[in-house]
Amino acid sequence: MRISPRAKNDVIIFDIEGEIKRSDITDVTLHQLVKDQLESGKRKILLNFEQVEFIDSFGVGEILASYISTHNLGGKLKIVKISKKLYLIFQVTMLTKVLDIFDDEESALKSFF
Amino acid sequence: MAKDRLHNLLSRVVDIKPGEEVIAVFFFLYFFLITAPYYIIKSLRNANYLEHQGVNRLPLAYFLTALLMGFVVNLHSKLQVKIPRRTLIVSSLIFFFLNIGLFWWLFQLDWKWVPVVFWVWANIFMIVLVTQFWILVNDTFNPREAKRLIGFIGSGAQLGAILGGMMAGSLAKTKASDFLLLIAAGMLSISIFIVLSIFAKQRKAEPEAEREAADRKKKSEKRAKAGFRDGWETVKQSPYLKLLAGIVMVTLVVSTLIDFQFNSIVFNVRGGKNLTSFFGYFNAGTMAFAFLLQLLLTSNIIRRYGIRLTLLFYPLILLLGSAGIGMVAFASIIPAILIKASDKSLAYSLNQSVRELLYIPISVEQKYKAKVFIDMFLNRFAKGVGAVILWLLLAILPKSSEIGITALGIRYISLVVAFIILGWILLNLKVGRGYTDTVKEKLKPAWERGDRLVADQVDVDYTKLVFDTLESKDRSSVLYALHLFDLIRQDKMTPELKKIISHKSDEVRMTSLGTLFDQGETGLGPEIDDNLSDEVLQKEIQEIMSLDSYQEVMKSYIGKAIDKSGAEGKIARMEAAKAIGLMNPDAPVVEKLEDLLADESPEVSHYALESAAALKRRESVPALVQKLSKPVLCEDAMDALAKYGGKIVGTLADYLGDSGENLEIRRGVSSVLARIGNQDAADFLSWELTEAEGALAMDIIDGLDKIRTENAAVHFPEEAVKSKIYGEIVSYCQNFVGSSTEKREEKKQGINQDWEKRQTHILESIFKLLGLIYPHEDIAKAYQNLKTGTKDSVAYAIELLDNILEREMRDTVFPLVEELSLEERMARCRDLLTNLAGGKRSK
Numbered sequence: 011m012r013i014s015p016r017a018k019n020d021v022i023i024f025d026i027e028g029e030i031k032r033s034d035i036t037d038v039t040l041h042q043l044v045k046d047q048l049e050s051g052k053r054k055i056l057l058n059f060e061q062v063e064f065i066d067s068f069g070v071g072e073i074l075a076s077y078i079s080t081h082n083l084g085g086k087l088k089i090v091k092i093s094k095k096l097y098l099i100f101q102v103t104m105l106t107k108v109l110d111i112f113d114d115e116e117s118a119l120k121s122f123f
Numbered sequence: 124m125a126k127d128r129l130h131n132l133l134s135r136v137v138d139i140k141p142g143e144e145v146i147a148v149f150f151f152l153y154f155f156l157i158t159a160p161y162y163i164i165k166s167l168r169n170a171n172y173l174e175h176q177g178v179n180r181l182p183l184a185y186f187l188t189a190l191l192m193g194f195v196v197n198l199h200s201k202l203q204v205k206i207p208r209r210t211l212i213v214s215s216l217i218f219f220f221l222n223i224g225l226f227w228w229l230f231q232l233d234w235k236w237v238p239v240v241f242w243v244w245a246n247i248f249m250i251v252l253v254t255q256f257w258i259l260v261n262d263t264f265n266p267r268e269a270k271r272l273i274g275f276i277g278s279g280a281q282l283g284a285i286l287g288g289m290m291a292g293s294l295a296k297t298k299a300s301d302f303l304l305l306i307a308a309g310m311l312s313i314s315i316f317i318v319l320s321i322f323a324k325q326r327k328a329e330p331e332a333e334r335e336a337a338d339r340k341k342k343s344e345k346r347a348k349a350g351f352r353d354g355w356e357t358v359k360q361s362p363y364l365k366l367l368a369g370i371v372m373v374t375l376v377v378s379t380l381i382d383f384q385f386n387s388i389v390f391n392v393r394g395g396k397n398l399t400s401f402f403g404y405f406n407a408g409t410m411a412f413a414f415l416l417q418l419l420l421t422s423n424i425i426r427r428y429g430i431r432l433t434l435l436f437y438p439l440i441l442l443l444g445s446a447g448i449g450m451v452a453f454a455s456i457i458p459a460i461l462i463k464a465s466d467k468s469l470a471y472s473l474n475q476s477v478r479e480l481l482y483i484p485i486s487v488e489q490k491y492k493a494k495v496f497i498d499m500f501l502n503r504f505a506k507g508v509g510a511v512i513l514w515l516l517l518a519i520l521p522k523s524s525e526i527g528i529t530a531l532g533i534r535y536i537s538l539v540v541a542f543i544i545l546g547w548i549l550l551n552l553k554v555g556r557g558y559t560d561t562v563k564e565k566l567k568p569a570w571e572r573g574d575r576l577v578a579d580q581v582d583v584d585y586t587k588l589v590f591d592t593l594e595s596k597d598r599s600s601v602l603y604a605l606h607l608f609d610l611i612r613q614d615k616m617t618p619e620l621k622k623i624i625s626h627k628s629d630e631v632r633m634t635s636l637g638t639l640f641d642q643g644e645t646g647l648g649p650e651i652d653d654n655l656s657d658e659v660l661q662k663e664i665q666e667i668m669s670l671d672s673y674q675e676v677m678k679s680y681i682g683k684a685i686d687k688s689g690a691e692g693k694i695a696r697m698e699a700a701k702a703i704g705l706m707n708p709d710a711p712v713v714e715k716l717e718d719l720l721a722d723e724s725p726e727v728s729h730y731a732l733e734s735a736a737a738l739k740r741r742e743s744v745p746a747l748v749q750k751l752s753k754p755v756l757c758e759d760a761m762d763a764l765a766k767y768g769g770k771i772v773g774t775l776a777d778y779l780g781d782s783g784e785n786l787e788i789r790r791g792v793s794s795v796l797a798r799i800g801n802q803d804a805a806d807f808l809s810w811e812l813t814e815a816e817g818a819l820a821m822d823i824i825d826g827l828d829k830i831r832t833e834n835a836a837v838h839f840p841e842e843a844v845k846s847k848i849y850g851e852i853v854s855y856c857q858n859f860v861g862s863s864t865e866k867r868e869e870k871k872q873g874i875n876q877d878w879e880k881r882q883t884h885i886l887e888s889i890f891k892l893l894g895l896i897y898p899h900e901d902i903a904k905a906y907q908n909l910k911t912g913t914k915d916s917v918a919y920a921i922e923l924l925d926n927i928l929e930r931e932m933r934d935t936v937f938p939l940v941e942e943l944s945l946e947e948r949m950a951r952c953r954d955l956l957t958n959l960a961g962g963k964r965s966k
Contacts, residue, residue, distance in 0.1 A: 031594070032725050032755060039754060049880060066594040067587030068729070071758045074577055081573030084911055099593065102619045103586035108577055 013043055021054040021122055022047045023115070027061040030069030040069075044076040044087070053085030054122045058115070060091035070105070077109065086110075090118040136418055137275035138426075140942065147272050149321045150260060154279030155286075156314035157216075157252045160223075160307035161245070162287025167303060168245040171230070171238040184242040185510075189503050195247050196500040199254075200354050203491055208262065209322045212255045216315045219248050223308040230304070246503075253280075254498045257479050259318075261490060263325060265918035266483050266562070267942075273476040274422030281414030281471060288407065354496030357489055363557040364493045366550055367481060371497055372505040373547040374474070377441060379509025380516075380540050381466050384448055384533055388459040405460070406467075413468035421476050429925055430480055431555030435548060437474045440465045442544045449537030452530035481554060484561040484919070512539075559926040565919045566904045566912075572832050584762075585615050592624060599694050605701045612661055612705065664705075674711045677702075681715045685722075696727040704734025713738060720746040725755045732756065736763035744771055748778055751791030761791055765798035772799060776807035782814075790822045797826030805830050805837045812847050820847075821888060828891040831899050839895040845932070848892045852935055853959050855885045856952035886939060893936070897927055909940055917942070935959070 011028035024043065028034060044055055055076070065073070073089075080087040088110040092100070100106050112118035129144045139147060172184060203211055222244065229237045264272065287307075294303055358364040425433050444462025451458055482490055516539065520532035577583065592606035607624070610616045667673055681703075684695035700719040703712060719731035720743065732750060735743040744767070750760035764771065778784055779792045793811075796804040808823050808830075815823050824847075830837050862878055890906035901923060908920035921941060925933060935958075938951035 032729055042754075064594065065590060067591045068755070068758075070583075070587055070590050074581070074583065075758065078573030078577060081570060081576060084570045084907060098623060099589060102617070102623060103589050104581050105586060107580040 013038075013040060015043065015047070019119060019123075020052075021056050021119055022052050023056045023058055025058045025061070029063050030065040030072060032066055032068035040072040041075040041079065045079055048079060048083055048085065053080070053083060055080055055085065055087040056115075056118055056122075057087065057089045058091055059089055059093070059096065062093070062096070065096070073105075073109070086122060088112060088118055088121065090115050133275070138271045138422065139275075140271075141944070143268070143272065146263065146321065146324055147275055149317050149324070150263075150272075150276040151279040153259075153314055153317045153321065154256055154276060155283040156310050156317060157256060158280040158283030159287035159290070160310045161249045161252075162284050163291045163303050163307040164223075164245045164248065166288065166291035168238075168242050172242050175235055175238045184239065185507075187239070187243045188246045189507055191243055191247065192250070192500055192503045195251065196354065196495055199251065199499065200492060200495050203495065208259070209318075212259065212318055213315055215251055215255060216311060216318065219252065220308055220311045220315070222248075223304050223311065227304040227308070250499050250502065254495060257482070257498070258491060258494060259321065260479060261482055261494075262487075263321070264483070265915045266480060266922040267918040269480055269483055270425050271422055273425070273479065274417055274420070277421065277472065277476050278414055278418035281410055281417055284410050284471075285407065285414060288410070354492045354500075357492040358496055361489065361493070363485070363554070363561055364489065364497075366554040366557055367478075367493070368497050368501055370478075370547065370550050370554060371501055372508065373543060373550060374437075374470070375502065375505035376509040376512060377438075377540055377543050377547065378466055378470065379506060380513060380536055380543075381441065381445070381462055383513055384536055384540075385459045385463040387533060388448070388452075388456060392456040405464070409464045409467045410471075412464065413472045416468055417472035417476070421473050424473065425477065425480070429930075430477060430558055431552075431926065433473065433477050434551040434555055437469045438544045438547045438551060440469065442541060442548075445537045445540040445544065449534045449541070452533045481558055484558065484565050484922075559923070562919055562923050562926060563901060563904070566908050566916060566923060568900070568904045568907060570907060571903075572829065574829065575832055585613075588613075588615070589620060596624070599698060601698045602694070602701060605698065605705065608660070608664055609701075609705060668706050669710070677712045678715065681712060681719075685715065685718050693724050693727060696722055696724070697730050700727050700730035700734055704730070704737040706738075708738040708740055713740065716740070716743060717746055720750070725753070728753075728756050729759050732759040732763045736766040739767050741771075744774055748775075748788060748792065751795075752785050752787040757787075757791055761795050761798065764795040768799060769801050769803060772796065772801070772803045772807060775799075775804075776810075779807060779811055786819060789819055793819065793822045793826045797829040800830045800834050800837070802837050805839060809840050809843050813843055813850075821884060824888045824891050827895055831895050835899075841896050844892050844895050848889055848932070849935065849959050851885050851889045851892065852939065852955060855882060855889070855939055856956045856959075858882055858885070859952045860949060860956065889936065889939070893928070893932075901927055 011026065011030055011034045013027075014025045016023050016025065024040070026040070030040060040057075047055060057073070057076075077087045090112045091114070092111055097106075097111065100109065100111065110118075110121065112121065129148070130139065130141060133139045133144055133147065137147070176183070206214075226237070226241055226244070230241075260269070260273075260276065290306065291303060294306075358368050424436070428436075441462060444458060444465055447458030448462060482494060485493070516536060517532075520535050521529045588606065588609060592603065592610060595602040595606050607616070610620070681699040684692060684699050686692075687695055696719060699715070700722075703716050703719070706713060716731055716734060716738070719727055720735060722728050722731065728750065732747065735747055744764070747760050747764050750756045751764075753760075764775070775792045775796055779789055779796065781789070793808060796808050805827065808827050812820070812823055812827070827839065831839070858878065858881060887906070890902055894902040905920040905923050908916040912920060921937070924936065924940075928936065935955060938948060938955055943951065
């Protein structure tokens with residue numbers, strides 16, 4: 011899994027590539043990367059799932075922990091370009107109730123303002 | 124430069140912030156320039172009426188004033204929603220200015236009815252202009268600004284009264300008396316320019332977005348209903364406004380009764396000699412006292428004691444005075460002078476200021492309707508009620524042929540006054556609480572704790588199980604089957620989920636996600652045999668797992684799997700770890716769980732942690748705690764430990780309190796205790812609160828905040844929490860004072876972000892701690908608005924804190940959050956360090 015951050019209009023976008031799985035974990039977790047951005051005062055986080063093939067329960071934990079940390083500081087964390095299969099699982103598990111999910115980056119960015 | 128000089132001058136008498144000087148002076152002048160003409164007009168009104176109509180026809184003037192006031196209120200209410208505020212106020216000033224000229228001309232004609240009209244007009248003049256003045260004050264300042272500036276602004280009225288009265292008194296005896304009205308008109312004309320300047324300054328200071336919002340609001344206000352009846356309805360529907368109206372009524376009834384007692388006693392003690400001179404000096408003295416009180420003490424008293432306590436000063440002082448009169452009656456004039464002087468000076472200074480502050484948090488629409496009804500109509504009506512009560516009392520009390528009432532009668536009136544004042548105090552206590560509630564309503568919570576939001580909306584365990592099930596599909600058919608059985612066992616195999624997991628392909632080949640749930644035939648045949656009932660399957664598997672032979676065989680198999688290396692071994696251990704969680708906690712195979720918990724592979728450990736959570740064996744706790752130090756497994760370990768619940772709180776507390784233990788483990792334990800969230804967990808976390816420092820302290824504070832958010836029944840040790848708050852405040856002040864000017868300059872440029880982060884964390888911790896011992900939601904709202912709010916919501920947040928924190932706590936927290944200049948904050952932080960760091964309150 012590779013995560014590269016970039017900034018656009020005060021929003022930090024994390025482009026995630028690969029699988030967010032316990033077995034593929036690198037030195038720094040997604041949650042840690044989000045926390046670093048929050049520490050530096052950023053409050054608008056967008057996770058780009060275009061290149062994400064699958065996630066396991068660890069991945070779900072990472073996304074939810076990132077969401078909670080962002081929310082506790084009054085920030086917003088959203089997801090964009092999630093695969094149809096993942097979206098379906100998110101729906102069945104009610105994750106779509108708490109996570110804002112968008113089809114394209116432009117509308118996701120707009121929703122922050 | 125000139126502004127600096129003005130600031131220096133004003134800051135000697137008022138707590139004024141840079142940028143507020145001009146607007147404060149404008150309001151002072153505005154109040155002065157409407158009050159001074161009124162006191163000239165009032166002198167002429169009394170003199171002309173008594174001269175042409177005589178004292179016996181005074182009731183006619185009172186009656187006509189009361190009658191016309193209802194009409195004026197109705198007209199004003201309709202006008203104020205139809206025309207902009209600026210136009211209304213300026214038009215009113217021009218109208219009254221032209222009226223003065225008209226009366227000056229009419230007085231030359233010496234018609235007998237002119238003084239009657241002039242009397243009624245003068246009362247309308249004062250009530251309309253003063254009400255409009257306070258409406259504009261309400262529009263302009265938030266509660267924090269008003270509390271600081273109201274003393275200074277209000278003193279404009281006392282100065283106007285003194286100067287207006289003196290001018291009337293001194294010029295009346297000269298040839299210039301004919302021009303007194305023109306002088307009043309001249310002063311009033313200047314106020315028009317002052318009002319225009321206030322509006323111009325408001326417009327300039329208003330950001331574009333706020334201006335647009337205000338314009339939209341004004342448009343919607345225009346559509347609102349208006350009129351006397353609407354004002355009455357608005358007051359009737361709001362318990363808070365009803366209290367305000369009740370207080371105005373009671374205040375004026377008491378004032379009327381006191382006025383009667385005072386006049387009777389003065390007349391009895393002094394006789395009819397030099398009464399004009401006595402009243403003249405008395406009035407001048409009380410107004411001068413009111414001026415000094417307003418200018419020098421009002422703001423300080425309100426800020427020091429808060430609105431709720433300040434509201435009690437006025438009735439309590441009158442209660443004491445009334446008791447004094449009741450005791451001495453005609454024996455001494457001193458109690459009567461004291462009570463009347465207190466009444467008059469406090470009514471125009473402290474009481475009026477506090478009353479105006481009570482209006483500030485009300486919505487704009489309600490405020491205008493209620494204010495006009497209460498201040499214009501009810502004010503006059505209450506005096507009438509006071510007169511009726513007095514008339515009834517006089518009818519039943521013992522009378523004297525010389526002065527109309529006996530000493531016993533005076534005492535009885537004092538008793539009645541005392542009873543009414545007790546009711547008044549009760550109303551004040553209620554309105555004080557109502558004020559705090561109204562301020563709370565002005566603040567919207569910006570967010571709630573994310574973990575609570577997630578817990579309310581998502582079944583996290585189920586979600587994780589679904590993802591693990593799908594992930595296991597490609598790894599091993601055994602692991603996949605174990606997951607399916609787990610879902611069935613937990614009764615979580617929904618039809619929707621069945622469709623997803625029975626999908627043969629990794630890709631969903633549909634254009635619309637919604638149709639997946641709707642379609643009956645997907646062409647994707649289910650892999651689960653629907654003919655096999657879930658209950659039967661579950662029963663059969665559990666029977667197999669409990670067989671001794673199965674246990675024996677599996678024990679041997681898992682032993683081998685643990686020793687097996689490579690990818691195949693890992694899969695075997697994952698399967699074993701998952702399977703153990705589905706067995707009975709007493710099953711012999713379960714012993715192998717500790718080995719699997721110690722496995723190097725995080726995937727094996729994950730399943731072992733899940734199984735440990737399901738079995739809840741005490742023997743597994745040490746291994747679970749050790750996993751708290753592993754970033755990849757920390758979350759799973761916390762989940763597992765939290766599922767043990769209250770029975771392991773003591774064990775966890777040992778880890779938390781052990782300063783030699785790994786910091787990450789101690790931090791993880793504090794999170795687990797917060798998730799368990801019972802009273803014992805809160806007690807142990809609070810216990811460690813005073814000792815913990817740095818990241819651990821922050822975690823403990825966050826944990827306590829989580830418990831407080833989710834369980835209102837849990838109590839926290841107040842002394843320990845306060846001690847920690849003071850300790851955090853000391854850290855904040857030390858950082859602030861210790862950081863050199865250079866560092867703060869760096870901070871401004873964004874270089875020294877660590878300094879800012881540290882201060883932000885400390886402030887966040889302080890508010891989380893405050894939320895443990897004060898109303899949690901209110902503290903959270905205040906903090907969120909302080910962090911992200913507009914200037915007004917920050918002001919309301921501080922106002923809310925002002926009303927819910929005890930004085931000592933308020934004085935300690937406010938230097939950190941109030942809007943202060945760098946120098947002021949530095950000085951306040953130094954003071955706090957002197958008071959707190961001495962060890963008096965902090966640990």
